[in-house]
Amino acid sequence: MTTATDTRTRTIKIKIKRCDGPGKPAYWQTFSVPVKRGEGANVISCLQYIAANPITDGGVATTPVAWKSGCLEEVCGACTMVINGKVRQSCSCLMDSACPNEGDTLTLEPMRKFPVIRDLFVDRTRLFESLKRVKAWVPIDNLWEQGAGPKETPDEQQTRYKLSECMSCGCCMDACPQFHQIADSAKWQTAFIGAAPISQVRYFNLHKTGATLKADRLSEMASQGGVSDCGNAQNCVKHCPKSIPLTESIAAVGRATTIHAIKQFFTGK
């Protein structure tokens, strides 16, 4: 629907690293996509265009590109991918700023630390498994009526709220030099857990009922793949779309883990 005279429309190029499935080789394809200025076009709307018109720049008909999305407003974490070399959400990547001019190119790749299922769609099961590893829940007794939970001050709430905004997108892990891709799920348990679950340890230990599992969480943090594997590169915090204070969390959990280890040493528990 584009015409050469429509000055509000420009054609940009989307270069995508594709892969037909696990164990298959990766290959690149480029697509030309018409984009209108001022209409809020983003990577998702471009991928939707490609899904409807799966023809490469060279005019070859191909399969639509696989990717994941959900909320389209940067709260679900589904659409995370590597855009122009940087891991981030694709729904909040707007074309008017990313590709302002005719002929600009945008490069899309799947996340690097999680196994590719197809194209830009990766398997982040490990991330959710790591939440089990640190018992990321408040162990309530039951669902019956028992009155309110523990009271907290607005400051305490604000601290917890910030940590609770983590949407398990995995950007902090993808950007972390200590976090490596591991296909074999049996090895996840002892591999470096990554920044987000460490921050969740802090989050749950800050809650009065959540803290009843504090010792278990800190033991996990003291074990192989725990907080001491963090090399303090601080890439995580730079890549977190929710501005979660990850280095603060890592420091807090690091200190708590040390104290916990000393206590354990002296009490033998």
Place this chain on the structure above:
Amino acid sequence: MAAENKNARVIVVGGGLAGLAACVRLAEQGVSVDCFSIVPVKRSHSVCAQGGINATNEIARQQGFSEWMHMDETLFGGDFLADQPPVYEMTHWAPRIIDLLDRMGVPFNRTPEGQRDLRLFGGSLFKRTHFSGATTGQQLMYALDEQVRRYEAEGKVAKYESWEFLWPITRGEGAERRCVGIVAQDLRTMQIRAFPAEAVIMATGGCGLIFGKSTNSVMCTGGAAARCYQAGAWYANGEMIQVHPTAIPGADKCRLMSESARGEGGRVWVPAKKGDTRDPRQIPENERYYLLEERYPKYGNLVPRDIASREIFSVCVDDHMGVDGRNQVYLDLSFKDRDELDRKLGGILEIYEKFAGEDPHDVPMKIFPAVHYTMGGLWTTFTPQERPADPRQDLNCGRDTVTGMKFGAANTMMTNITGLYAFGECNFAYHGATRLGANALLSCIFDGLFSGQGVVNYVRTEAEPVENVHQSLYDEAVQQEHFKTQRLIETAEAGHNDPATNPYQIALEMGDEMTAACTVVKTGPRMEQAMTRLRELQDRYQNVRLADGGMWTNQNLSFTRALGDMLILAEAILQGSINREESRGSHYRPDFPDRDDQRFHKTTIAKFNAKTGRPDFDYRDVVTGLVKLRPRDYGKTSSEPKKSKEPATV
């Protein structure tokens, strides 16, 4: 009945708030659960919810409000189309649901003293909305997700994420018909499998995508509900679709600016003079037309959504007074304190800044209505229970007895197919003809926790153990789905360059047509025209072509399959709208501008006719008994801007 079935399994389709709350209830009661979701449950649509969740609280009580009042507001807001006992029960359970979420660790905003803070929301005159910043849905989701993960770690819940529900498996006919499992497909490997269970709960959310761009997530196709409908489950009040007044139009979706923006004082206005293109900050107070405040002095900016949407629509479309001559009005928070805004609305202001490129702390936001919520849904039933009125909860109700729902009754939120339940946005039960803000999260969690107990009792004592079901029933169901899949897959060979048969093109046209004909303003002739278009699209769909014929993570297949189901559900929505010759709540017909209780104080029930492929309609009286019907005008005055506000020069 037979001995208690200790090995009973329940399938929960959907891992949004309704699905997760159901998992938690079932697992806590020792029932094994298989939970299915297209996306990892933590990424379900419910995370989008921003504003909050309603429940009466002690402060409100001391000011003379009560659960009864919350119920009354909900029924009134819904223009009395909801059956009353379920609304009674939901609003009366609300305070204990908040307490439970609080115990689960939801970081609700706090007052300086450390109490849970409250905000004002639409359709209410008292503060009853609990919130966690402006990402309440996300916070509630995470709390339930965490509890489910705990049960998962204990082996009580099994998750099937990236699996798509394809069809309910039933045995028997007529009233004897029972749901005994589902067929589902792994969206990665494309494996199709049958899963037996004593009961199935659908918690698959709304169908916003039928209207193309909406505030919903991309999974909200309504495809799952549409499949149940085609399998014989009734679909009720389909015509009741909520259009939210304040969204930012985008290329891929319309992003919501929560009602909490108005709850926290946000004001809706347009320049009083048509064609005034000045920077909004340069337009003095007396040259602004605060349309909602002037037209509805009592509720002001917090009139219910259907009313706000209609007024914004009419100011833009009929009066051509939209900002910059476009379909948009200002939603203004720029006069508020920056820090307070950040604490209470940070999440949504960030969204605006990110997607619209302007800072709403400084300039008014530009917004327009967008399709938002599905009040209609799978028809469900309940067991009423009469009991003495409670002097605290039913303050000033003026009666001795009340009617709620019986806790644990096996038919609670069961569809017309025994053993097939519908919870959350995918049922029709609580919101009538308009949903009040912050009542959806409540209804989802209420269904999971309250109605979930009915499922526990059903599978323990009433359902027939699935061991007794012959394997061939499951094999046939899988065969059927293989066949449908194969049919679609084979179309890929025919090439895919023709827009007429391109699934994305058909979806686009369906969305445009449904939005134009069947949202804020509906008229008979326009809808008839849309029906003709819809039939054409259905015909085109018969020749739809896939672009991917592979059997590995074929998203093209999944989308196209859902499109077929959406086209069928769209027809039920459209025909229901044509049939309802009155105006009620979100359903506004200028050709029938009044509510007609005589003819239409009734639930629309669409029954899929497998022979014609079209809906047959049935109308049932709404269950009342608690609150008398009254006109719903929210104290409207005039719809003219005050002439005195017109500036002399621009």
